[in-house]
Amino acid sequence: MTDLVPNPTPVSSQNIFEKHFSNTKSLFVDREAISPHFIPEQLPFRETQIHEISESLSATLSGKKASNIFLYGKTGTGKTSVTRHVLTQLLEFAKGKNLPVAGLYINCRNHSRKYRVLSKIVEDLYPEERFFGFSSGFVYDKLVDWVSKNKAQLVVVLDEIDKTKDLDELVYSLTRANDEVTGGGITLIGISNNLFFRERLDPRTKSSLVEKEMVFPPYNAEELRAILNDRVKRAFAPDSVEDSAVNLAAAFAANESGDARTAVMLLFRAGELAEQKGLEKVTDDEVKRAKKKVEEEIITSMVSTLPKHQQILLFSLAELSLNKKPQAKLTGQPSAENVLFSGEIYDEYCSMAKKLKEPPVSSRWYREYISELEMFGLVSTTASGQGFRGNSRIVKLGFEPRKIRDQLEKELLG
DNA sequence: CCTCCACAGGAAGCGCAGGAGT
DNA sequence: ACTCCTGCGCTTCCTGTGGAGG
Known part of the structure; x- marks a missing residue:
């Protein structure tokens, strides 16, 4: 075999494939069975x-x-x-x-x-x-x-x-x-x-x-657990997934949507994570990390597929929440919270758009954008209420401003 | 209490792209 | 190839709302 590569120049002490190869005892026996497209011949609870x-x-x-x-x-x-x-x-x-x-x-x-x-x-x-x-x-x-x-x-x-x-x-x-x-x-x-x-x-x-x-109807946690157990039997090697990990994945999915696809996806990712770390079993920890990872991926893909002006808006929002200025518009109590007003966000968005040589949209349409971003769960809003003048909205980013800013920086400027 | 402020969000209408009909 | 039509993104205009301040 080595003859096929007559003179392999040693670039580093370890070949880059070494780490992929060392995990020969895979946790999976049939990855297909846990992919989202797989249709089992038995569809439980249906x-x-x-x-x-x-x-x-x-x-x-x-x-x-x-x-x-x-x-x-x-x-x-x-x-x-x-x-x-x-x-x-x-x-x-x-x-x-x-x-x-x-x-x-x-x-x-x-x-x-x-x-x-x-x-x-x-x-x-x-x-x-x-x-x-x-x-x-x-x-x-x-x-x-x-x-x-x-x-x-x-x-x-x-x-x-x-x-x-x-x-x-x-x-x-x-x-x-x-x-x-x-x-x-x-x-x-x-x-x-x-x-x-x-x-x-x-x-x-x-x-x-x-x-x-x-x-x-959506599946409840118990049904999801049964579905997952069935898939685990097909897809994973025996005894390579802890029961509690399956329960946790089922609970996560049931809590959010009752969606079997995300439950299955979660477990698949957890399996991959465990394999990467060379673990022998999938535990709660991997499921938790997989959940976080999946969420981050959703955010990343959502942010990057957003229309340009919603990206600019999100970017301005992230910038503002990172460099939180003294609350100029506050009339009442001091607030440690990082609150942003609809109006100041729109101002920031306008100047940001101009910097990027894009004509900013009207304030009416900006409000529509905010509502849309809220529907996606990227921001959350509350009525200004007491302590603030006027009938306004307070907007907060749904996720870490730094991550969103860094990604959009690449997206918009890079 | 009234007025002003700073917005929310509905209604109408406009320009455009792209598909359907001819 | 050409109009006609329609949905979409957006602007303009407007009315409504809730608190601050006189």
Whole structure:
């Protein structure tokens, strides 16, 4: 083997791969099983949903159109996993019995318009043909043709359906297609994690899309623990994760969102951290550190994807809270707290923007920015209340000013 | 109590980019 | 290729709100 590298020049006493190689006894036996995309064949605590959906869809097996279903629930509650699971089972079964049932899954985040969704459907139905630049009507006819010709029951899953711009027209097209096909039918399954989305639907869209509906509740700590334990068994080597670590990860996730995805993610990261340190077991400590790390990553990615002027605003905010000046606007008691007024932040933002040769936005829009940053959890605001004049807001950074400033410095100046 | 201050946040409207229809 | 339409980001204008101060 060494002959392949005839004369390795020793650069340092230790090869850079040494530290990666020394951990040959990995804590993981199957990383895939703990990745966010993994869909286990058993979906615990979702038996009722699986049962209901499959019962409803079973109509397609006897050549009838099934009721359109609308699923909603927060992220990581298993909507997508359950639906995909049921759909693959349905298609497998139908294939085995040679029944004309077809199904496809579309994420509306990637196909945000009616035309895109229809093209995607048709492209999946005619895999050999391409449909670039054909009219909406042509694509629609192709869809109707395919269903009629095959006398097929087509199940279309529209995930993140709230991302569709012209949903009313899309639903109308697809339901109208049902009237036009001669034999066969189209069943819709809509998935949304926006709980209020259903209320905002056009009444006609609502009545055709929501023939049946189902709520996916968040998982509680106990359920999350069971889910995590199952994943741990698949993904980690035996006895390499402490029970308390699993409990902690479950508790964190349950406390925040009841989101299985973040719980799984947390444990995966904890595993990586433990491995890096050459530990034999994943403990509470790693879970805590993983949580901190994940949070920091979220902040970093959030901050860097912010529109430029919100970045400038955050930067000004960080600067101001770092060099807290004597509270000029205070009329009352001295405050040790690092309080920042809406007005002074806007002033700082304006001068900062000018320094960066950017025309500052209006104060009205600045207020809108602050609200948006608050929604992201990057800042928090309180009413000024007693001791301060006027009806104003006091703004605080949600995270360490120094970190935010350092990152934005790179982002804006570097 | 009234007035002023320093904002909050609603309403209307404007210019623009990009998609749909022709 | 060309208009037309529409959603989006934003400005302008405005009314509302709560405390300070006379």
